Amino acid sequence: MKEKRKLETQVGRPARISRDEIAESALSLGLDSMTLKKIAAHLGVDHSSLYRHIKNRDDIISMALDKAIIQLDLEAKTDDWKLYLSHIAKSLWDMYSRYKGLAATVRSSEQTPTTFIEAFAKACSNLESFGFSIEDAALIVDSIADMTADSASLWQRLETADASGNKGVEQLSHSWKKAKKPDTAKHVDHVLKIISEDPQLWWSKKLDLIIAGAEKYYYR
Structure with missing residues (x-):
């Protein structure tokens, strides 16, 4: 793929890259250390070629966040709300583990990506279907999301x-x-x-603590 792009550049043709490929490269390189030059090198294109598809570094980060977040599995595949909370927490942990720097980027971002808001709403709605109020569902999901992002960013x-x-x-x-x-x-x-120890062990104990606290809200 990269050799083909180099050949196209040599004969004067614009390299064939997409916003999706740029976002994937940013995630692969790590959002905490990626630069436009590194992304260009990773894709085998000239640095200036990126500007045909993106505005700036912030644009790339926004694209990368969206690409990562839409991969979250938030479907309710169980009738047990505790198992569901464990499921969405594990999905978050796996996402942050897969993409270095993502957790820190999420925690430091001044704006919340639309995809994250949609994922949050979906998780809350699924939790509400188990009998939680919208207020309690939001508190529980937010607590798990915050704790997981904080734990992942710290250990990375x-x-x-x-x-x-x-x-x-x-x-x-x-x-x-x-x-x-x-x-x-x-x-x-x-x-x-x-x-x-494996950082996931301590994270899982924190998760157990949140779920135990959520049980108090479930039966009140």
Whole structure:
């Protein structure tokens, strides 16, 4: 594909790329580190070719967010509302795990993409069908969405190495070990254990806590 584009450029033809391909490239490269030059190189086209399809970097991010969010599976395939909440939470976690930098981009965005609003409304409506009020459904879905985005963005940031090659998780562990004293030892050791484990394990426990709280709203 890239060789074909290079040949087309050589004979004076405009490279055949689309907005969808640009968005996919941005997601593949990582929204936290992608640049227009990196996307152009990834697609095998000249940097200026991108401007035939997009306005600026923000336009690419908007496209990438839409492309990622429409992949969410929010269908209610169970009669158990707890399983449904676990399902949509796992769908969110998988999306953020698949696309590096997406969670941080969502959390830092000053505007909410229309696709995200539509996904939020769909999840709430499905939860309402189980018997939750619109207010409670919105609170629960929002809590899961916020917690999942925060957890995913934090752990991805901790797994990123700095200029010296040191990962954030190593620095975090060091700060806890440094503060370890007799009266804090057991708690420090517990946190160090959490840091060393698969981040999805701690995220899943937070999810269980939210679902347990949601049960209070279900029966009130």
